Amino acid sequence: MxxxxxxxxxxxxxxxxxxxxxxxxxxxxxxxxxxxxxxxxxxxxxxxxxxxxxxxxAPKAPEAPKAEVVKAPEAPKAVKEEVVADANLHKITSPMVGTFYASPNPESPAFVKAGDKVGEESIVCIVEAMKLFNEIEAEVTGEIVEVLVENGELVEYGQPLFLVKEA
Known part of the structure; x- marks a missing residue:
């Protein structure tokens, strides 16, 4: 229960x-x-x-304008997905729904940023789901080309987080 x-x-x-x-x-x-x-x-x-x-x-939350909530996040995703198809880059995707964190704590620098080299077991971020902090590994060797999400942003299952140029 x-x-x-x-x-x-x-x-x-x-x-x-x-x-x-x-x-x-x-x-x-x-x-x-x-x-x-x-x-x-x-x-x-x-x-x-x-x-x-x-x-x-559940208590009613104050309603936000639906156009901002729905349309604002979708436009960047479509543009970024086109970049992936054109450049033949590897996408590191979120394995779950949760909150994206670029660093282990607010005082620390980000795990990776654009231009950093990563290995298959390099930790690139944390996705927090139901108070569990899950370390996400690169699973490829290469160079981070772009970070696709902001720190503290809610991410969906399968959402691209990073673009990596494989070595």
Whole structure:
């Protein structure tokens, strides 16, 4: 059974992402989150006849202009994906949905920047998901050509993070 704090963390992640609906099933627990005009609805049920949790509505967040939220992030992605196709560069992508961090802590320099050489096991960034900090390795040998995301930015599964010119 999920703890209330875990459910709240999932709500925050879904709310700040472009995902409209999220379903999680594990053993006898089912969690379904669906964005509905600024409101996130959470419902959990158990298959066993012990108890059924009521529907909980998350507090309404102040609505941002939809044009800015939807269109602003998409334009840079399309341009950057075209660069990848034209230059035949390797993309290092995010293995999960989470928050991108370029350095191990705010006082430290970034793991890598444009022009840095990396090896297959070089750590290039951290993606934080549900309070777990996951170190992301380059998995190729080469030179970082471009960093595609900003520090602290929410990233999606499969989203390109870096462009690498393979050696």
């Amino acid at each position: 999920l703890k209330i704090q875990e459910i709240r963390e999932i709500i925050k992640l879904v709310d700040s992402s472009s995902v409209d609906e999220f379903v999680f099933e594990h053993d006898d627990t089912k969690l379904k989150l669906k964005k509905n005009s600024g409101t996130t609805v959470v419902s959990t049920t158990q298959a066993a006849p012990v108890a059924v949790a009521p529907v909980v509505e």
